[in-house]
Amino acid sequence: MKLITCTLLALALFAPLAQAKLNVVATTPDFAAIAREIGGDKIELTTLAKPTEDPHFVDAKPSFIVKLNRADVLIEGGAELEIGWLPALLDQSRNEKLAAGGSAHVLCSQGIQLLEVPATLDRSKGDIHAAGNPHYMVDPANAKIVAQHITDALCEQDAKSCETYRANLKKFNGVLDAKLVGWQKILEPFRGREIVAYHNSWLYFGSRFGLKIDLFLEPKPGIPPTPAHLAEVITKMKTGKVHVIIVDPYLNRKTAETVASHTDAIVVDVTQFPGGVKGTEGGYIPMMDYLVNSIAKALGTPASGPAR
Numbered sequence: 001m002k003l004i005t006c007t008l009l010a011l012a013l014f015a016p017l018a019q020a021k022l023n024v025v026a027t028t029p030d031f032a033a034i035a036r037e038i039g040g041d042k043i044e045l046t047t048l049a050k051p052t053e054d055p056h057f058v059d060a061k062p063s064f065i066v067k068l069n070r071a072d073v074l075i076e077g078g079a080e081l082e083i084g085w086l087p088a089l090l091d092q093s094r095n096e097k098l099a100a101g102g103s104a105h106v107l108c109s110q111g112i113q114l115l116e117v118p119a120t121l122d123r124s125k126g127d128i129h130a131a132g133n134p135h136y137m138v139d140p141a142n143a144k145i146v147a148q149h150i151t152d153a154l155c156e157q158d159a160k161s162c163e164t165y166r167a168n169l170k171k172f173n174g175v176l177d178a179k180l181v182g183w184q185k186i187l188e189p190f191r192g193r194e195i196v197a198y199h200n201s202w203l204y205f206g207s208r209f210g211l212k213i214d215l216f217l218e219p220k221p222g223i224p225p226t227p228a229h230l231a232e233v234i235t236k237m238k239t240g241k242v243h244v245i246i247v248d249p250y251l252n253r254k255t256a257e258t259v260a261s262h263t264d265a266i267v268v269d270v271t272q273f274p275g276g277v278k279g280t281e282g283g284y285i286p287m288m289d290y291l292v293n294s295i296a297k298a299l300g301t302p303a304s305g306p307a308r
């Protein structure tokens, strides 16, 4: 009896503590990584997409509905990144707290200068970037905007820890600012160089670091490569002396390797999500470290072989 009483007492004492943490759900691991920086151990964090999953086509498991139903805060990228899988889950989760426009629903794209926004919305050709390019997180300046949105939302939902969230934001921004100077220095010698990407998700990285990333293995975002299109890419790579191809983990590396074999190019594994490639597990800043260093290394490798 005594034991039962003790157990009940312990439950009564610890239950409020267990519930004290904000339940935060992030759609993709990049937003989750920023939420972790700001929320630290004061939040319970769930990430829906895996770091090796295509953010446009996430496998929407029924368990996500339960997670969304219990969420205090939802963080999504917006700009139609999650349009193919999130809206239906949100509907089914019946969590009024997460209503669009509410402070518990963080739309990270707000305030971000989106690139490639078309003059008219047109999905007829299968273009999945119909609202502009949604892969803005690989520009550290945009990560800072997102960090601010997340801080504001956490403060709104959990005022008692706001001071901690603001201190974490300040620390994150400080480290990021210092790192950015170093990253720009590493990539400076390669200013103006061209890189081929599989999918058009590296525009913001290119514009931040002075690289041209506008040649893609996909003929259009979301449309798989065709032999005719790849032949065109190969010709352009030879003409432009382009010898680096970057590939995200969820895309077909073999296609990139085939193109590389015709152009004497190097294939570099990249990711926009911490944990997507070995060495990026530590968070947003380690991931950016990896990206800058691996791309600089490939660009710095002298091209050789018959294609030159």
Ligand SMILES: [Zn+2]
Binding pocket: 056, 128, 129, 134, 135, 199, 200, 201, 221
């Ligand atoms: Zn995309």
